[in-house]
Amino acid sequence: MEFKAIIENFNTKLWSYHLKVPHLVAKHFLEQGIKRVVCSLNKTVEFQCAIMSAGDGVYFILINKKIRDQLKLKEGSKVEVQLTQDASEFGLPFPVELEEVLAQDKAGKEYFDKLTPGKQRNIIYAAGQVKNPDLRIHRAMVLVDHLKKNKGKIDFKQLNAELRSQ
Template identity: 30%
Template sequence: MTFTFTTTLGHNGFSGAILIPEDIAAQIAQDKIKRVVATITSSKNELTLYAAVGKKHGVAQMMFSKANQKKLEVTEGDQLSISMCEDTSKYQAPMTEELEAVLLSDYEAYEIFESLLPGKQRNIIFMVYRANSSQKRVDLALNAMENLKIGNHDPMKFEKLL
C-alpha cells in the first residue's frame, strides 16, 4: 500500500522531522509498519529516503537529517510531497551491488553479517551506501567484512584496516 500526502517539514528537538498525518499514522500502526521507503519532493528536488516511522510526543514522524534537508534545499516549515510504502526488502535498507558482491565472495563474513542484529546490518549497509564512488563502496564493504572477521561487530567502532 502506498501512502501519498503533503506535509510540512518539522523539527523534533534534535533534527528535522517529516510529520505524518494522523489518518495515515493510524493505518501504519494498524498494519504494524516500522520502516518505509519514501519519495520526498520539494519545489526544487526529489529524494528517496529509507527510514523508520516512529512516534514522539504522540506525533508520527520520520527523521529527516540536515544533510537530506540540504539536498532538497528545504528548511523547517517548507511544504513537502511524500509518497511512501512499507520497506519489504530483506534488510530494510538499500543493498548496494558492491556490498552484495563482497558478501557473496566471502562466506565467513556473510555468516557473521547474517548473525548481526538488523540495526547493525543496516548501519553497515548505509555506511557503504553513502559512499560516492563504486571503488569507495567496494573498499568500505571489504573493510567492514574484515572488521567482522576479526571480531569487531560494532559498525560504529570499525577500524580502517585496508
Template identity: 30%
Template sequence: MNESIKNDKVDAFIERLDQWQDAFKVLRNIINQTELTEDYKWMHPCYTLDNKNVVIIQDFKHYCALLFEKGAIMKDPYHTLIQQTKNVQAARQLRFESLDEIEQRKDEIAWYVEEAIRVEKSGEKVPMKTTEEFDMPEELKNKLEASSELKEAFNNLTPGRQRQYMYYIGQAKRASTRENRVEKYINHILEGKGMNDK
C-alpha cells in the first residue's frame, strides 16, 4: 500500500473496531491499489474520485460490505451486488461474512472497485424515480384527501421531503403506527418543513 494515501482518521477507525478489523484492512488495501482517494465520511472509510464518493466500507453485526454509490448502473457479472431495500435507488452493496470470504474474492472485489471507477469517470447518472413513482401510504393519502390545506402544503414540499415522508410512514408494518406517524408530522408539513427540520 502506498503509505502517503492513507488517512489518519481511517487508521483510527479501523483500530477501534472490535469486529471486522482484519477484513477492513484487506478491503482498504484492495481499494488503495487504485486511483481513489481515501477519506473518512459518515464515520466510515470513504473512497472518492475528484471529490465524488465512489465506495464506502461498512460494518454490520453479521457482515461487512462495500457500498458502491452508483452500484445500480454498474455491470454485475458475478451477480453479487445487493440492493439493501426496495427504496434504495442508486447504491448497491457487496457483502462479506468472513475474512476468508474476502480473501477468496479479492479478484472479484478489485474488479468491482475498478468498475465503480469506470462508472464515475463516465459521468453516467443513476436514473432516479420521480416522487410520483413512489407508493403513497394509504394513511397519508387519506389524510391529504381529507384536508385541502394539508394536501396543498404537502404538494408544496420539495420532492425529496415528500419522498422522505412517504418512505418513513410507509415503512411501518402496522396501520396504527402509520396513522401515528402521519399525525406526528402534520404540523411539520403544514409549516413546509421536512421531517428533520426544526
C-alpha cells in the first residue's frame, strides 16, 4: 500500500521521529494480524519495522537517525511511503554470527527460542548493530552467555553493561 506522509517528532524520551500511517492503511494490515512490515521511503530506502499505535486510532512508524540522514529528512519533510507485509521470521535481518553461536550452544538456543518475538528481536538487533564481524561474533557470545546466566531472562541494565565492557 502506498501513501504520502510527513516526518514528525513526538519529542519524548521514548519516541521521536516518525511518520503517521493513515488509519485505513493501518487497518488493512492490522485486521490481518500483521504488525511487522517492510517500509520503503521515496522508493530508495527499505527497512523492516512495526506499525505502532499511539492511541486514539493514530498509527505510526519510527524513522531512525540513520535513515533520516541517508535521505536527508528532517521534521516536516514529505515522503512517499510504500508498505508491504514482512514475511521474514523475525522482522529484521538475522546476523550470521548470532546464528552460528546459537547453532553451537544448545542451552543458549533453547533460551533464545523461548523468548517472546519482541525480546528475540532485541537480541538480534543488538547482535547485528556492530559493523566489525569480529565484534559481532564477540557480541553474539556475550548475548547468548547473558541468556544462560539469567536462565532465559533479559536484564537490560545488566546486558547493556556487559555489552559496553566488551
